[in-house]
Amino acid sequence: MIAKIGKGSNLYGAILYNQQKVETENGAVLLLNKIPDTVDGRYSVAYFNKCFDPYLSVNIKTEKMVRHISLNPDPKDKVSDEQFTEMAQEYMKRMGYGNQPYIVFKHTDIDRTHIHIVSTCVGIDGKKIPDDYDHPRSMAICRDLEIKYNLHKATEQEQKQGNKVFNPVDYQRGDIKSQIASVVRHLPKYYSFPTLGSYNALLSLFNITAEEVKGERNGQTVNGLVYVALDENGNKVSNPFKASLFGKDAGVAQLQKHFEQSKEKMKSTPARSILKNMIELAIHTTNNEIDFRKQLTEQGVNTVIRRNNEERIYGITFIDHESRSVWNGSALDRNLSANVFNDWWGNDIKPKIKEPTEPQKKSVTQKDTDELPAEKPHHFFDFLNTEPKHEDGLIEAFGGLLIPDAQGEDYEAQAFAKKMKKKRKRKRGQQ
Structure with a gap:
């Protein structure tokens, strides 16, 4: 089993991504921890988002408060909902998040049934839960869960994914x-x-x-x-x-x-529809190019944009490190072509895509990005140009590049x- 830990600031986006799976019957809510149940057993993005407010409002210094974790057994493993729930509880407890609010979602839209866990690293007292050694601790827990639940062991190559990365040329x-x-x-x-x-x-x-x-x-x-x-x-x-x-x-x-x-x-590949959904979600929940690219980066997707001398966008490519595939925007959908993004970021004409069911609510931790400096043309994936850090390195974000x-x-x-x-x-x- 492989665990991937995403660290970011967009709680609304993480919840919406998972809740849309539920609403399209490609997922289900398996467990709520420290989150009150509803009378009718139905949930909404707004409801979940509100349940995290007491935790997010007591600490505005920690930039990446959100934890979006996925636990991925081998496709050959047959794991019941009860076992997924037990694994999630043990994993979160041993990672130090047992007393945190978290939601466990099951995803069934691809042949590898797996779970996503959305939580926060800030306690109710406002203190950040230490995460310096998240990756090695997570790997050790996965090995124990494989034995306990008789799961296929991750290959040696998969276990070492976080240890070696491609380095950019200097x-x-x-x-x-x-x-x-x-x-x-x-x-x-x-x-x-x-x-x-x-x-x-x-x-x-x-x-x-x-x-x-x-x-x-x-x-x-x-x-x-x-x-x-x-x-x-x-x-x-x-x-x-x-x-x-x-x-x-x-x-x-x-x-x-x-x-x-x-x-x-x-x-x-099912990765196409998953990636398309992620990009459309980013369009809904961001208002500018910097935030759009940042949100996708936090989910393991690079956005490479090509502009001419007049700064017009003539090409946009998405690199999905989860499925390890590279997609031209127009190949995913004609509504994701270069012209669409040029109209959005150049002429302030936002793409018209089916609206999500819940209105966006801005988290108290989100910062106004209007005053952020423009990124340099080649800084598409800045963290590749630095040594991996425990806080938000490439290895921690999505497993590393072999x-x-x-x-x-x-x-x-x-x-x-x-x-x-x-x-x-x-x-x-x-x-």
């Missing part, structure tokens, strides 16, 4: 070639992306861009790919490196196969060794 650190290699040699193993544009959107998170190079050799057209390092503003800061330096997975031929495989895989250790590898030497090996084989064949 051109000032030197050895740019090895830094690029440590990303591009492994990204296709973990992420689905159907086009070169979506691949570049993903690469942009790591200060890298890929460019096609076309030419002729012996009268035949030859297509190639080069990789270039970027600075924090998206400007090129290195010479181009041929894809062949980084192995076949980084080259055009193999990437074309990956694009086609990704298209087929993404046609049937990468094998690539330090110290000499990719030119590897390519040369392969070339010599091929020559020796040819010589032996001629003899």
Whole structure:
């Protein structure tokens, strides 16, 4: 079983996301802890939101008061509602949230039935519950629950997801070639992306861009790919490196196969509808670009926006780290195309999408973002450019991004060794 801990400030959004599952018969409320039941057993977003007010109002210093946790058994595990409830109670008690108000939602909209828990890290006395070692403690609890309830054990690879992350290229650190290699040699193993544009959107998170190079050799057209390092503003800061330096997975031929495989895989994945729902929810509950992107980031989704010289948005891509897939806005829905967001943020014309059943209520902890400074163009995922922190690092947010250790590898030497090996084989064949 895998647990994922989301830490944010948008309580209303977390509750609305889960309550919409219930209202569309794709979920159910399994347990209320420290939250009064209603007479008719029916709940609303406004009601749940109000139940947390006494806790949120006593502490305005803690920025990320909300805890949105998911417990995910293996799809092969058959877990009853009673077992889910017991697991949630034991998990929250051992994590230090046993006396906190929390709601346990069951989700059934995908083949992996799982639960979400919405709570707060602020006690009724206004003190913040310590969370410095949430991740290792959470992993230990999951291992114990697997044994207690006879669940499939998470694979060793899944258990280590939080221990290794892709690092963005830092051109000032030197050895740019090895830094690029440590990303591009492994990204296709973990992420689905159907086009070169979506691949570049993903690469942009790591200060890298890929460019096609076309030419002729012996009268035949030859297509190639080069990789270039970027600075924090998206400007090129290195010479181009041929894809062949980084192995076949980084080259055009193999990437074309990956694009086609990704298209087929993404046609049937339930992640599409889940992501679309999350984006529409963010549209409803935010009023500007900064808040929109921040809310999605807290849920493990990057928003990569492309603008022309006139600052008009001509492309928008969403990178879902939960399903590890990269989506163009218009591929998700025509109401999520670049033009729609350009009209919203450029011309103050908010997209018209079916309104949620409850009106939005602003939490006392939400801050007015009108005076926030504009983000730099390339700061789409700022926490990737810092060391992971216990408070709100990438690992804590959604499990981390896997990468094998690539330090110290000499990719030119590897390519040369392969070339010599091929020559020796040819010589032996001629003899």
